[in-house]
Amino acid sequence: MKSGRKKNYTRILLYLLPAVITLGITGVAIGGTVLGIREFKKISSSMSLALKRKTTLEQTITNLETQQQQLSYQLVTCQKQQSKILPDDFESIDYTITQGSPIGFALGSGWGVLFIDKGFKHGIKENDWVITPERNLIGKIETAHQTYSVVRTIFDNRLKIAASLAPHGAEGLFTLRGGSFVVDLVSASASTTPGIIAYTSGNDGLFPQGLVLGIVTGTKQTEQSSLQTVIVKPIWDPPRTHSVVVIRNIFQ
Numbered sequence: 001m002k003s004g005r006k007k008n009y010t011r012i013l014l015y016l017l018p019a020v021i022t023l024g025i026t027g028v029a030i031g032g033t034v035l036g037i038r039e040f041k042k043i044s045s046s047m048s049l050a051l052k053r054k055t056t057l058e059q060t061i062t063n064l065e066t067q068q069q070q071l072s073y074q075l076v077t078c079q080k081q082q083s084k085i086l087p088d089d090f091e092s093i094d095y096t097i098t099q100g101s102p103i104g105f106a107l108g109s110g111w112g113v114l115f116i117d118k119g120f121k122h123g124i125k126e127n128d129w130v131i132t133p134e135r136n137l138i139g140k141i142e143t144a145h146q147t148y149s150v151v152r153t154i155f156d157n158r159l160k161i162a163a164s165l166a167p168h169g170a171e172g173l174f175t176l177r178g179g180s181f182v183v184d185l186v187s188a189s190a191s192t193t194p195g196i197i198a199y200t201s202g203n204d205g206l207f208p209q210g211l212v213l214g215i216v217t218g219t220k221q222t223e224q225s226s227l228q229t230v231i232v233k234p235i236w237d238p239p240r241t242h243s244v245v246v247i248r249n250i251f252q
Contacts, residue, residue: 096248098122102241103148111238112156113142118246120144129207129247136236137161137200137211138244149246154181154213154234162204163213165190165230166197172230174198174213181214183230184222192219192230205251 170190202209
């Protein structure tokens with residue numbers, strides 16, 4: 001009797017085994033399909049995101065190229081206007097000039113402190129003027145060591161410079177405030193059309209007249225109705241500075 005039951009169980013198992021195997025294979029196939037669909041969705045999502053980033057990057061590059069073209073045009077205009085704004089005796093004055101190279105910027109200074117490879121061994125003195133070869137103002141010598149010097153640049157908000165706006169000569173005080181360069185204390189009636197050039201006026205005894213500070217990009221109101229604040233974009237580009245010119249301060 002028991003032998004017969006065992007035979008029946010065996011037959012049932014043999015009968016069910018193919019079905020079980022088939023169900024197992026089907027389950028694995030379905031599971032693999034589901035996983036495949038999920039992976040496909042992930043890949044599709046990643047590709048879509050990559051395409052969006054590519055489009056954004058291309059647009060950013062286009063905008064930068066446009067800005068570069070505008071700045072190049074403004075720089076050419078600035079160089080043309082510069083010859084008109086410089087004092088008549090600028091070229092005739094016997095300035096002591098020393099060519100130098102930047103070593104680097106002080107960490108945490110935000111381009112406000114620059115080190116150059118010339119010091120008092122090379123005739124550099126405190127308060128000498130530092131400019132680019134194109135006469136864009138960088139700053140002034142703060143400390144001269146034997147073989148190098150520390151320059152306080154226009155990116156240090158402690159530096160206040162008497163400025164003049166070409167071509168009408170409106171004057172104000174150039175400085176860095178809140179991350180933006182401005183010319184403060186400009187008469188509200190002064191012409192401040194975007195694109196005009198801001199220069200050193202030479203009225204503060206710190207810098208000579210005619211060094212380029214930047215290009216006017218706009219204005220904003222002040223609490224005093226008789227004054228306006230002029231927003232300026234500097235022409236000096238710290239990361240692209242490869243050489244500097246140190247000029248002896250003849251005011252001392």
